[in-house]
Amino acid sequence: MSTQFTYETTILEHHLDTFGHVNNATYLEIYEEARWDFATKNGYGFDRIKTEKVGPVIVEAHIHFRRELFNREKILIRSQSTGMINTFLMGMKQWIEKSDGEVASRVEIVVGLFDLEKRALIKPTADWLSAVGETPSTTPKV
Numbered sequence: 844m845s846t847q848f849t850y851e852t853t854i855l856e857h858h859l860d861t862f863g864h865v866n867n868a869t870y871l872e873i874y875e876e877a878r879w880d881f882a883t884k885n886g887y888g889f890d891r892i893k894t895e896k897v898g899p900v901i902v903e904a905h906i907h908f909r910r911e912l913f914n915r916e917k918i919l920i921r922s923q924s925t926g927m928i929n930t931f932l933m934g935m936k937q938w939i940e941k942s943d944g945e946v947a948s949r950v951e952i953v954v955g956l957f958d959l960e961k962r963a964l965i966k967p968t969a970d971w972l973s974a975v976g977e978t979p980s981t982t983p984k985v
Contacts, residue, residue: 845924846976850877854916865912870948871904874937877920887974896959899971902932903953910947917942924977931955931964933977 852873860866865873882888882899892898912918918939925934938949955964956971967977 845926845978847921847923848877848881848976850880850920850922852876852918852920854912854914854918856914858912859914863913867906867908870906870908870939871950873918873939874920874922874950874952877922877937878935881922881976882974885974885976887971892959897965897968897971898957898959899954899975900957900964901952901954904950905952906948906950908948910941910945912939912941912947918947924975925951926977927967928953930966933967933972933975935975 854865858865858869858873860869878899879888887898918941920937920939922935922937925936927933932953932955935952935954936949937952939947941947954975956967957963958965
């Protein structure tokens with residue numbers, strides 16, 4: 844099983860739309876913030892991506908909304924790899940838990956490792972897989 848990462852944050856005024864809740868695009872930004880947090884903490888942050896010119900790219904996202912998030916609400920984002928889909932792509936699931944434990948939203952994404960110079964997907968490196976909590980048992984033998 845892959846590692847589960849957690850990221851705590853608070854919904855702030857700039858997250859809100861005219862209805863007084865978090866809108867769909869902002870949910871995606873919050874999920875991305877959580878992914879940057881665990882990738883950076885595991886040695887695959889923005890500085891490394893700029894230097895090596897290789898980094899993650901989302902090729903698919905399916906988001907589900909279940910409960911509203913409101914101003915100054917504390918939330919927990921959980922993230923976990925769901926394994927390699929093929930030679931180049933990996934699945935990941937993330938969900939936002941409200942302080943009462945209810946799931947406000949969940950997203951399933953497909954991510955690949957992208958060569959910024961060749962402008963193409965490449966096979967994931969061992970360092971990248973480690974940074975996203977992927978274990979050898981879920982990595983395909985290619």
